[in-house]
Each structure stands twice: as C-alpha cells, then as structure tokens.
Amino acid sequence: MRASRSTRVALLVYGIVVIFLLYLPLISVGFASISKARYLSFPIRTYATKWYGEALASSTVIELFNTSLKIAVIVTAVSMIVGFFGALAFARYQWRYRPLFQKLILLPIFFPQTVLGLALLIWFNTIGIVPTWKTAVVAHLVWIAPIATLVIAIRAYGFDPALEEAARDLGASTFAILREVTLPLLMPGIISAGLFAFLLSWGNFPLSLFTTGADSTLPEWLYAKMVSGYSPLVPTLGILSVLGSFVIIAVAFTLRWMVKGRQAE
Amino acid sequence: MAAPIILRLKGVKKKFGDFTALHGIDLEIEEGEFFTIVGPSGSGKSTIIRLLVGMDDLTEGEISLRGNRIDQVPANLRPTCMVFQSLALFPHRSVGENIEFPLKIRGVAPAQRKERAIELLDLLRLPREFYGKRIQQCSGGEKQRVALARALAFDPEILFFDEPLSALDYRLRKTLEKELKDLHERTGKTFVYITHSLEEAMVMSDRIAIMRAGRFEQIATADEIYARPVSRFVAEFMGEVNLFDVHGTPNGGLVGKGIELHVNGVARDYGLDLGPEARFTMMVRPESLRFLPAGETADIILQGVLTAQYALGSRIQYNVETASGVQITVEKLREDAFGGGIGDAVVLGFDIDSTHLIGGE
Missing domain, CATH: 3.40.50.300 (P-loop containing nucleotide triphosphate hydrolases)
Known part of the structure; x- marks a missing residue:
C-alpha cells in the first residue's frame, strides 16, 4: 500500500523536525570543537584543529579517558556475565521467587539516577568505603546490570526450551548444554547488552558525580567545565567521547556479525 | 514369534x-x-x-x-x-x-x-x-x-x-x-x-x-x-461410525432402541451374552452400509431419507435420516456412488457379519 500524499508530507515534516531537534545540536558541537575562538560563540569566524591537538597532549584528558574507560570496561564485562545468568533466571527457568525477582530487578532502573547516586554515596560512607572510580563501578552496575539482564532476557524469551531438552536427551550434561546451546544462542543478546552497558557507563553523569570521589570521569569533567570556567576543550572532548562510542558500536556490530556469520556457516 | x-x-x-x-x-x-x-x-x-x-x-x-x-x-x-x-x-x-x-x-x-x-x-x-x-x-x-x-x-x-x-x-x-x-x-x-x-x-x-x-x-x-x-x-476415535444402542431379546436376538433395528433369525456369535437384560452398542462402519435397490435384501434393513452428501475425494459420504430421526452415515467409493439425490427415500442394508458389539451402554 502506497502512502497517501498527506501522509508523505506529514512524514517529511516529522523528519525535518527530528533532524533539527536531535542532530543540529550535535553538529553545532562538532563545529564548536573546531572553532579557533576561546569562547563558544556563533557564527564561528575562524576554524582550527588546535584544540584536538591540545586535548590529545593533555595529561588531564588522558587521565579522564582512562578513568571512564576503566569503569566502562569493567561494568561491561560484569554486566554481560551477571546479565546472562540473570536473564536465564528472569526468562528461562521456573522458580519460586521468579515473579519477585522480575519486579525487583526493575527497581534500580525506575529510581532517579541522582537519588540512586546519593543513596549509594551515603551507603558507601556508612560502611566506611572511600569513594573512588571503583565505587563508581559498583554504582554503575546497580543501574546497568539490570538493563543488561533485560536486554538478554528479551533474547532468552524467544528461545525454545525444547532445544535444551533435546540437547539433554542427546546426552549433553548441564555444562555441555550451556556451552553448546544456551550460550551460543544468547550470544547476540549478550553482545547487545555489552554494547548498552558500555555506552550507558561511558556517558553516565549522575551516578559518577556522587560516587567517583576524587577521581573524575569524562562526563563529570565536561559538566564541571561548563558550570565553572569554560574550556574550549569541552566541545572537543564531547566529540572525542562520541567517537569513542562509535568505535565501541563498530566493535559490537562486528562481533555480532561474526557470531551470526559463524552460525550461518 | x-x-x-x-x-x-x-x-x-x-x-x-x-x-x-x-x-x-x-x-x-x-x-x-x-x-x-x-x-x-x-x-x-x-x-x-x-x-x-x-x-x-x-x-x-x-x-x-x-x-x-x-x-x-x-x-x-x-x-x-x-x-x-x-x-x-x-x-x-x-x-x-x-x-x-x-x-x-x-x-x-x-x-x-x-x-x-x-x-x-x-x-x-x-x-x-x-x-x-x-x-x-x-x-x-x-x-x-x-x-x-x-x-x-x-x-x-x-x-x-x-x-x-x-x-x-x-x-x-x-x-x-x-x-x-x-x-x-x-x-x-x-x-x-x-x-x-x-x-x-x-x-x-x-x-x-x-x-x-x-x-x-x-x-x-x-x-x-x-x-x-x-x-x-x-x-468414535477413528472417523465416522454408526453406533446403535441395542439390547438383547428373550430368544437371543437383538433389538435396537429408538430405531427399527431387528436382528432375527441371523446367527452371529459375538462372544457376548445376549440375554434380555443385556445392553450393547452396535457398531457399523459407514462403508459397510449399502443402498439397496428394489428386490435386494440384507440381514438388517433401514429405511430413511437422504439428507446430505459430501465428496471426500475417493469416497462420497451420505447422511440418511430414518423415520424415527436417527442419523446414519454411509460412505461409498466413487464408482459405487448412489445415483439418487437429496430428499430421496432410500433403503439401507448391512449384514450382521459387518457389525461389532460393544459391551455396556
């Protein structure tokens, strides 16, 4: 069925609005990052790439990337493992407390992140842990592991339980079933969950703000520089951060493609 | 073996x-x-x-x-x-x-x-x-x-x-x-x-x-x-079947309930006690029934009206209703198809050897 004329016009208008509202700001940040001026102003008069050079040479910047990356990588790895087993409990196996588990797991996601961050900070203080980037890992996990679990659970729901029964019937032990059937079938979901986990951790501000202590992540630094003492490095680092995300997305898609490709052989 | x-x-x-x-x-x-x-x-x-x-x-x-x-x-x-x-x-x-x-x-x-x-x-x-x-x-x-x-x-x-x-x-x-x-x-x-x-x-x-x-x-x-x-x-599990409630007669025969079904003078050893109090279900598969042309006879004869017919590929299925309202299903191979049409009065017959008695109700 072809769309009518009015539908096509409506779609066009919708598309233009989306592009203006969502993508124009991103593009303008891109332009700002290559402005020669010290302060953000439009129109941009002269362009330069010197801020990129400065950013890459700055030890602060490298330190920031380092901290954000450490947190994101650990959060991703743990989320994938916890999410895998969590998803099996969530979607695959019947057990007594499953309905309760399914509801509890959603709780951290519904909680406003700033409140969650503050609550965790108070908690860390109470039990006498000094907040560093390591406590931020824990904080991120409280929020991100449930999301990873849900992402994998969606995949697990589409899984025919007869496949595991068939594997057992054909002689496979519980471990062999996990290795030969369950894990490979959920792998695309696990990779997606890993991608989500990384991006959510990499860009997270509210949880990091409360729980990194003396350490600082990239989003925290960007925020700090915007509220007090603007640095021309802000748009530059913003763009670098986005590029970092793109690399991760590319890696994840390549992995997914490889998994699918291997399955397709 | x-x-x-x-x-x-x-x-x-x-x-x-x-x-x-x-x-x-x-x-x-x-x-x-x-x-x-x-x-x-x-x-x-x-x-x-x-x-x-x-x-x-x-x-x-x-x-x-x-x-x-x-x-x-x-x-x-x-x-x-x-x-x-x-x-x-x-x-x-x-x-x-x-x-x-x-x-x-x-x-x-x-x-x-x-x-x-x-x-x-x-x-x-x-x-x-x-x-x-x-x-x-x-x-x-x-x-x-x-x-x-x-x-x-x-x-x-x-x-x-x-x-x-x-x-x-x-x-x-x-x-x-x-x-x-x-x-x-x-x-x-x-x-x-x-x-x-x-x-x-x-x-x-x-x-x-x-x-x-x-x-x-x-x-x-x-x-x-x-x-x-x-x-x-x-x-009843295997497709269409005609089941008649019957009971024994004092002389060792069978009489149908609610249907003109008299089995007299035809001997068949069902291996069941056909005493006057005994109740059975008589089974006749639809392909065992015949449309009887005038002059032909069978062990058991039923009269009715053809109410419907369905093509089942190699076979044709007929529904016949007797005067007392009992529905009977007949199936014939295509080459043995009944020549008449819906509403025709028909005479159906089947032999005692093609019946089977199920004990109890």
Whole structure:
C-alpha cells in the first residue's frame, strides 16, 4: 500500500523536525570543537584543529579517558556475565521467587539516577568505603546490570526450551548444554547488552558525580567545565567521547556479525 | 514369534499437584516394534513420553529397559532419544553439526563424526550437500529428516516420537508416514510414537494403544482397533461410525432402541451374552452400509431419507435420516456412488457379519 500524499508530507515534516531537534545540536558541537575562538560563540569566524591537538597532549584528558574507560570496561564485562545468568533466571527457568525477582530487578532502573547516586554515596560512607572510580563501578552496575539482564532476557524469551531438552536427551550434561546451546544462542543478546552497558557507563553523569570521589570521569569533567570556567576543550572532548562510542558500536556490530556469520556457516 | 520385551512399564503413575495425569499404567513393548500411543490432547500421552525420556519424574511405578530400571536415570544418561514435536533443531548449527551433536557430546573425532553424518544423510535420502546447509534454509520435510538423522546418530535403544508430523501439511505428512515406516523396517529399531491421529497411527504401527484420561483404553493392532473397538470412545476415535444402542431379546436376538433395528433369525456369535437384560452398542462402519435397490435384501434393513452428501475425494459420504430421526452415515467409493439425490427415500442394508458389539451402554 502506497502512502497517501498527506501522509508523505506529514512524514517529511516529522523528519525535518527530528533532524533539527536531535542532530543540529550535535553538529553545532562538532563545529564548536573546531572553532579557533576561546569562547563558544556563533557564527564561528575562524576554524582550527588546535584544540584536538591540545586535548590529545593533555595529561588531564588522558587521565579522564582512562578513568571512564576503566569503569566502562569493567561494568561491561560484569554486566554481560551477571546479565546472562540473570536473564536465564528472569526468562528461562521456573522458580519460586521468579515473579519477585522480575519486579525487583526493575527497581534500580525506575529510581532517579541522582537519588540512586546519593543513596549509594551515603551507603558507601556508612560502611566506611572511600569513594573512588571503583565505587563508581559498583554504582554503575546497580543501574546497568539490570538493563543488561533485560536486554538478554528479551533474547532468552524467544528461545525454545525444547532445544535444551533435546540437547539433554542427546546426552549433553548441564555444562555441555550451556556451552553448546544456551550460550551460543544468547550470544547476540549478550553482545547487545555489552554494547548498552558500555555506552550507558561511558556517558553516565549522575551516578559518577556522587560516587567517583576524587577521581573524575569524562562526563563529570565536561559538566564541571561548563558550570565553572569554560574550556574550549569541552566541545572537543564531547566529540572525542562520541567517537569513542562509535568505535565501541563498530566493535559490537562486528562481533555480532561474526557470531551470526559463524552460525550461518 | 514373540520378540523379547525391550520396555516395560509397571504401575506408572504421575501426579501434577492434585491432578492425576497417569493412573498406574502397565505396558510392554517388544524389541523392534513400531508402537504408537494415540489419544486426544490431555489424555496423558505426552506425559508418558516425557517420563520415558526422563524429562519428568514419575510419582509411582517402574520403567525398565531390557530389565534394567531406568526411571531414576537422568535424561542425558538414558540410552533412548526422542524426535520432538518442534523438532528442536539447533538453529545456530548447520545440518551436519546438528546430526553430529550427539557424537560431539560423546567425544567422537571430527572425521568419524562427519563420516557418520554423511551415512545418515544417505539413509534419509538427503543430498550430501546438505551437510553444510543452514537449518533455516531447509523445508519442513527436510527438517524432519535432519531431526531423524540426529536422533539416529545417537544410536538409541528406543526412538521416541512426540507428534513430529503434526505441523506439516497433509500431503507431506502422508509421505513422511510411509518413510518412517520404511525407516523402521530398514533400521530394525524400536519406535515408540505419540500422536492424536489414529489414522496416522494405523498407517505405521505394529500395535496401537488408545489413551483416555490417563489410562489405556485398548492396546491392539490397527485392524483389531478398527474392526473390534472395546468401547464407544475407541470406536468414535477413528472417523465416522454408526453406533446403535441395542439390547438383547428373550430368544437371543437383538433389538435396537429408538430405531427399527431387528436382528432375527441371523446367527452371529459375538462372544457376548445376549440375554434380555443385556445392553450393547452396535457398531457399523459407514462403508459397510449399502443402498439397496428394489428386490435386494440384507440381514438388517433401514429405511430413511437422504439428507446430505459430501465428496471426500475417493469416497462420497451420505447422511440418511430414518423415520424415527436417527442419523446414519454411509460412505461409498466413487464408482459405487448412489445415483439418487437429496430428499430421496432410500433403503439401507448391512449384514450382521459387518457389525461389532460393544459391551455396556
């Protein structure tokens, strides 16, 4: 069925609005990052790439990337493992407390992140842990592991339980079933969950703000520089951060493609 | 020529909470037999097969394979295997990898695995190129064959089937029924098959068990079940059938209730006591009834009006209503079709030898 004329016009208008509202700001940040001026102003008069050079040479910047990356990588790895087993409990196996588990797991996601961050900070203080980037890992996990679990659970729901029964019937032990059937079938979901986990951790501000202590992540630094003492490095680092995300997305898609490709052989 | 018993069930009972799915079942299956359990949904046939392969635990009773109890053995250690209703082929593995799965689990070397997989492709008349094919690229019938090959690669003592043909279209089902029977003969293995279709069971099976509400109603050959069902339930299970309530007469004859059905002066030993108080159901299959032209007679004659007729392919089905309002179904081969039309008065006849009496109501 072809769309009518009015539908096509409506779609066009919708598309233009989306592009203006969502993508124009991103593009303008891109332009700002290559402005020669010290302060953000439009129109941009002269362009330069010197801020990129400065950013890459700055030890602060490298330190920031380092901290954000450490947190994101650990959060991703743990989320994938916890999410895998969590998803099996969530979607695959019947057990007594499953309905309760399914509801509890959603709780951290519904909680406003700033409140969650503050609550965790108070908690860390109470039990006498000094907040560093390591406590931020824990904080991120409280929020991100449930999301990873849900992402994998969606995949697990589409899984025919007869496949595991068939594997057992054909002689496979519980471990062999996990290795030969369950894990490979959920792998695309696990990779997606890993991608989500990384991006959510990499860009997270509210949880990091409360729980990194003396350490600082990239989003925290960007925020700090915007509220007090603007640095021309802000748009530059913003763009670098986005590029970092793109690399991760590319890696994840390549992995997914490889998994699918291997399955397709 | 009784073959040795390979599988024996003794008093097998299964409860789900308060619901009893199986009421203490006894069964003996012979080595090399094609045995089919038939029943409507909820009759307990799937429960039996899940107990047999070890996916559920029985509540009471014993299951033994060649005299060794297996009911407490975990599913992955039982020497039996099953073709699933959904087939349960691994979508992330190729056809070859699916077939090799049980061998891989056993640690067979890749070269030997492949050799066996190719043999099985040949056995199931699948082209060897299928070895590297994706499961998703296979048709319904090809998937069936791959699932069978995978089960045979396991080399089971008994091969179980849980309605594997139910999702296929009619033609393919008919073809695969014959292939399965043929495969059974070629492999000589014991097949235990579950289905809701008695027609399917009859094509393939050496013996058939009819299940109803967690019990076996009748266990017999296809011919026996068709010609001499032990209950109305079994009689009605296989398509159309005419059932008349009858009771005995003092002189040892039979009289129908609510229908002009007199059986007098014709002797037939039903092996039942036809005393005056005895009540029975008389069964006549629709193909045993004849339209009687004037001047011809039969042991039992019924008069009525033709109310409907349906083309069933090679046969035609007729509905006749008697004066007392009893509906009778008749089926004739196309070449023996009744010449008249709807609304015609007809005379139907059948012989006492083509009837079967079911005891009780």
